[in-house]
Amino acid sequence: MTLLLAPMEGLLDFVLRDVLTRVGGVDRCVSEFIRITGTLLPDKVFLRYVPELHHGGRTLAGVPVRAQLLGSDPVCMAENAARLAALGPEGIDLNFGCPAKVVNRHGGGAALLQEPQRIAAVVSAVRRAVPAHLPVSAKMRLGFNDASLARECAQAMEAGGACELVVHARTKADGYRPPAYWEQIPAIRAAVRIPVVANGEIWTVADALRCREVSGCDALMLGRGMVADPGLAHAIRAADAGVPGLGGVEWPALVPQLAVFWDLVCQDLEPRQRAGRLKQWLNLLRRRFPQAEAAYQQVRTMTDQRAISAWVAALQA
Incomplete structure (x- = not known):
């Protein structure tokens, strides 16, 4: 089973990628989307989103990172993809799934799911612009308002040269509301010849196994479920190997990773x-760990960095 770590704007960025890949279990990551709006971005922008480019396109734990671009103009996307490719990412991923209104209003993300021919033009332009050895993949939702064009969109991505397709099994209209409609993925798989990865609402091992059964996909992408339970990928692998109940990460082993996360946040993010x-990470961890509830309540009103650093140190004692 192949397990990928999803991009999540404002949550699963390079800092959390670093920590979660230290915990381990995932085969590859995808960066937060880099928005392309009509200009050729300087290298520093790509490096800000994907600092792993300084380390051969891998996290410090050695997990490869595919850089994601979002945009709708084929020429501009191609020019930026070529510049990005020169920095040595593991590959380039194209976002056709973002549901944000500001993105969709300008024709990007999920808005393109209404126009398969424009999707094909974007993918094709990027594929031609980057070296042949560099993978170009794509991520889509089931559609914009409904799933009526799902197969056509997937075929457009394949026709443009995408080597892999991640399907977030909800429409733009669905947002992030459960459920994810994994049962719609087999029709997309049947319509293309490239590998398809299932994504959406995989919070537990049981979810992962059911998603694989319903979707028919041997590859899964984990998002908020992995943030809420950093040991989820290991636990899925253990269950897949016939040893359920093993492989997860318990709270005492996670506390040092919280400290690493806080150190990285203080080094790399604005004050x-x-x-x-x-607080954002602790809030999600409450889904899996009772201890995270107590930790969250202790830290949720804190704003002073020194006080939080003292609290993190005491947590490890």
Whole structure:
């Protein structure tokens, strides 16, 4: 089974990628999307989103990172993809799934799912612009308002030269509301010859096994489920190997990773972002760990970095 770590704007960025890949179990990551709006971006922008480019396109734990671009103009996407390719990412991924209104209003993300021919033009332009050895993949939702064009969109991505397709099994209209409609993925798989990865609402081992059964996909992409339970990928692999109940990460083993996360946040993010990022992760960890509930309640009103650092140190004692 192949397990990928999803991009999630404002949550699963390079800092959390670093920590979660230290915990381990995932085969590859995808970066947060880099928005292409009509200009050729300087290298520093790509490096800000994907600092792993300084390390051969891999996290410090050695997990490859595919850089994701979002945009709708084929020429501009191709020019930026070529510049990005020169920095040595593991590959380039194209976002056709973002549901954000500001993105869709300008024709990007999920908005393109209404126009398969434009999807094909974007993918084809990027594929031609980057070296042949560099993978170009794509991520889509089932559709914009409905799933009526799902197969056509997937075929457009394949026709443009995408080597892999991640399907977030919800429409743009569905947003992030459960459920994810994994049962719609087999029709997409049948319509293309490239590998298809299932994504959406995989919070537990049981979810992962059911998603694989319903979707028919041997590859899964984990998002918020992995953030809420950093040992999820290991636990899925253990269950897949016939040893359920093994492989997960318990709270005592996670506490040092929280400390690493806080150190990285303080090093790499703006001061105004730091406390919020720790609280954001603890808030999701409450789904899996009772201890995270107590930790969250202790830290949720803190804003001073020194006080939080002292709290993190005491947590490890």
